[in-house]
Amino acid sequence: MSIKIREQAGTDAGRKFDYQMAVALDYLLTHFNDDAIILIETLEDFAVLHNLGTETEKIDIFQVKTKNSGLYSKDSLWEDNVLGKIILTDIYFDSKANTLNIICNTHLKGQSTEAFENFRFADAFTETELTKLKENVTNYLMKDPIFSGEISDYIRKLIYIKSALPFSDKQDRYSETLIGKAQNTIAQYLGDENHCINPQVVSNTLKLLIDKQRRNRYENDVVEIDEAIALKGIPSKTVKKIIDKAVETQKLSKTEILQHASTIFSPQEFLKIKEDYPQFLSYKANLEDRVFLEAKNTVENEYKSLTESLDSLDEIARQVSYNCVKKIPYYSLAVIQLLTIIVIYD
Numbered sequence: 001m002s003i004k005i006r007e008q009a010g011t012d013a014g015r016k017f018d019y020q021m022a023v024a025l026d027y028l029l030t031h032f033n034d035d036a037i038i039l040i041e042t043l044e045d046f047a048v049l050h051n052l053g054t055e056t057e058k059i060d061i062f063q064v065k066t067k068n069s070g071l072y073s074k075d076s077l078w079e080d081n082v083l084g085k086i087i088l089t090d091i092y093f094d095s096k097a098n099t100l101n102i103i104c105n106t107h108l109k110g111q112s113t114e115a116f117e118n119f120r121f122a123d124a125f126t127e128t129e130l131t132k133l134k135e136n137v138t139n140y141l142m143k144d145p146i147f148s149g150e151i152s153d154y155i156r157k158l159i160y161i162k163s164a165l166p167f168s169d170k171q172d173r174y175s176e177t178l179i180g181k182a183q184n185t186i187a188q189y190l191g192d193e194n195h196c197i198n199p200q201v202v203s204n205t206l207k208l209l210i211d212k213q214r215r216n217r218y219e220n221d222v223v224e225i226d227e228a229i230a231l232k233g234i235p236s237k238t239v240k241k242i243i244d245k246a247v248e249t250q251k252l253s254k255t256e257i258l259q260h261a262s263t264i265f266s267p268q269e270f271l272k273i274k275e276d277y278p279q280f281l282s283y284k285a286n287l288e289d290r291v292f293l294e295a296k297n298t299v300e301n302e303y304k305s306l307t308e309s310l311d312s313l314d315e316i317a318r319q320v321s322y323n324c325v326k327k328i329p330y331y332s333l334a335v336i337q338l339l340t341i342i343v344i345y346d
Helices: 014-030 074-079 082-092 127-141 172-190 199-215 225-232 237-249 254-264 267-285 290-306 313-323 333-345
Strands: 002-004 036-040 045-050 058-065 097-104 158-162 222-224 233-235
Touching (some): 002 225, 014 045, 014 058, 036 225, 058 082, 074 127, 082 097, 199 237, 199 267, 222 225, 233 237, 254 267, 254 313, 267 333, 290 313, 313 333
Parallel strands (some): 097 158
Antiparallel strands (some): 002 222
16 A cells, blocks of 8 residues: 655644653553554654554544643634544545544533534534535645545544543643553553563653654655555554563662662762653663663673772772763763663662
């Protein structure tokens, strides 16, 4: 299957980017046990491809919208061309989408007494509203020569979803929700509710991977689906690989690592180590982070060079981390200190 590429957007920014990242991660964790691929166009637009190339192949397309206050309104759907844009994405997917989903952090406001949550547009809108919807979408799509002029089939695919992830000034609100979901995913995959894997490791690593894939650029405006997946896709089985990697590398517990850090380094350095610990874990668990492996190799070489000149492991750890600051300029001292503990004590 070939797909046409919409104009590639620039850099996402601010809280909307964080929220769109959260929704994409939510769907990746949801489908971890399926034969599914999350295809990241921008973080506002992504597709979930199920059982690609089989008789049960299914494509669902999603667009993430946010509202800072109040409810998202029907008028916003017309004014922002929200529905036209997601239908155009389906057209570029050769109209093979099963559903076209608008995900928003609020209910949809209708009349003064209406507050829709999850619904199909064709079922919930009045005939007058559907007529207005079709006119608005048609006017938008007519600007693209690929549009055939008929939209009835697309309207039947449209679904509005009120996201369970809260959107506010504090990213912590939905981060906590996602950490809980990562915890459940790990437990389900391992069959062990008492596992010792830090869910932040899995969550942060997947965030880094999502961000990496969405930054990749297409060279042509039409690509084969395999090329699109290679550049922008994340298979559900990747979640399992990341969990496996976390299991493989989880020798020292967080408590043990921080205990070493509190003994070896100054109180001020220890506070920074605790602050940078989640970031360190995401580097450590990322399957494709060659930079981390190179940094680890640098620390290991420094450790070997000092073992004969210093008496205690704690003294060696302090000196190794300080010596590596200039050799590993892309990591903070705290991350280097954590990496040193892993190299020496793990």
